[in-house]
Amino acid sequence: MRTRARLIDAAKTIFERDGFLAARIIDITATAQVAPGTFYHYFESKEEIFREVAQAQEQRLTAAEAGRAADDAADASIWERIRRSNRRYLERYREEAALMGVIEQVSRYDAHVNSARIATMKHFVSRAERTILRLQREGAADSRLDPSFAADALGAMVARLAELWLVQNYRHYDFEEAVEQMTLLWANALGLRPEPPAPGRNR
The missing domain is CATH 1.10.357.10 (Tetracycline Repressor, domain 2)
Known part of the structure; x- marks a missing residue:
């Protein structure tokens, strides 16, 4: 739950900074300080996490x-x-x-x-x-x-x-x-x- 919450918080930061189209999953995971593959354990796509x-x-x-x-x-x-x-x-x-x-x-x-x-x-x-x-x-x-x-x-x-x-x-x-x-x-x-x-x- 903590990891998922960190990804959502990181995604918010990246979307605010870069907008939706320019935001990258690798930047979200780097901001959340998790491995890139960890993202897909919780979310299927950038669209899904943005909706949250x-x-x-x-x-x-x-x-x-x-x-x-x-x-x-x-x-x-x-x-x-x-x-x-x-x-x-x-x-x-x-x-x-x-x-x-x-x-x-x-x-x-x-x-x-x-x-x-x-x-x-x-x-x-x-x-x-x-x-x-x-x-x-x-x-x-x-x-x-x-x-x-x-x-x-x-x-x-x-x-x-x-x-x-x-x-x-x-x-x-x-x-x-x-x-x-x-x-x-x-x-x-x-x-x-x-x-x-x-x-x-x-x-």
Whole structure:
């Protein structure tokens, strides 16, 4: 188990450094400090180990925070829950931006990796859809919105902006300002009432 874990950790390092196409199994085994033939005792191919690396990263993106989830706090407003959710996703994406760039590329042609990416999207979308439905029942969100469509569109906005910004360096944003702008877009799209100003928060 330790050897297998070392190979996966080494593969992550090599994929981040070299990308998927240029990564070599011999470099993975050298980084893991195992004999080249050892690789094939655990994995059949570079594609197989990459799928495991990608799956582990997708799980990190969707993992709950340690202890009680911050966005479940009883005193958190819907604005603050949206803000915390956006911040958490963007922080985790930023922490592994090099790997996410490789995952995004490979997902375009590898069905297994694409399936993992879609599963992450569905995880966030299903949560958003439930929240939108609840807000509509409470009269806090625009009743004209289709909850599924709104959740898909807003989820795609977050995911694509993260890739453009943190992987492709399309434009530079201050991190906290990006979180605020994304939160504002979410709230406006749902038709939420304006958030009361908080001390020290820029608008």
